[in-house]
Amino acid sequence: MIQITPQMRVLVAVEAIDFRRGIDGLARVCRESLGADPFSGAVFVFRSKRGTAIKLLVYDGQGFWLCHKRLSQGRFGWWPSRADAAGASLRAHELQVLLSGGDPSYTNAAPVWRPIAITG
DSSP: OOOOOTTSOEEEESSOBOTTOOHHHHHHHHHHTSOOOTTSSOEEEEEBTTSSEEEEEEEOSSSEEEEEEEOSSSOOOOOOOGGGOSEEEEOHHHHHHHHTTOOGGGOOOOOSOOOOOOOO
16 A cells, blocks of 8 residues: 655656556656656656646555546646746645645645744
8 A cells, every 4th residue: 555654755747748658658757857766765746738637656665656546527726837847846745635636835734844942
């Protein structure tokens, strides 16, 4: 089973891809377009040209997971712009919001790390 943890790196491909691509084709996109190692354990997120489907590619140490979600109605409204370079990063909770069809930029979650002031 795949589990997305806060420690996992999540990379989003800005450019839409041809959804006929499988694991090998998406791994090539990771290397060539995103400049990332598909065997790193990061979660790679890809969107279809029409914006109605998302694919996730993850290597878990034994093999690749390829997950596909297609919305029955509507489109994924949020996606990083081309100005953000070839890829953008998300945190685990933002990916969960995106997979639910929401906008991860409005999560207003606490930062991953923040210093704790000692009062005394």
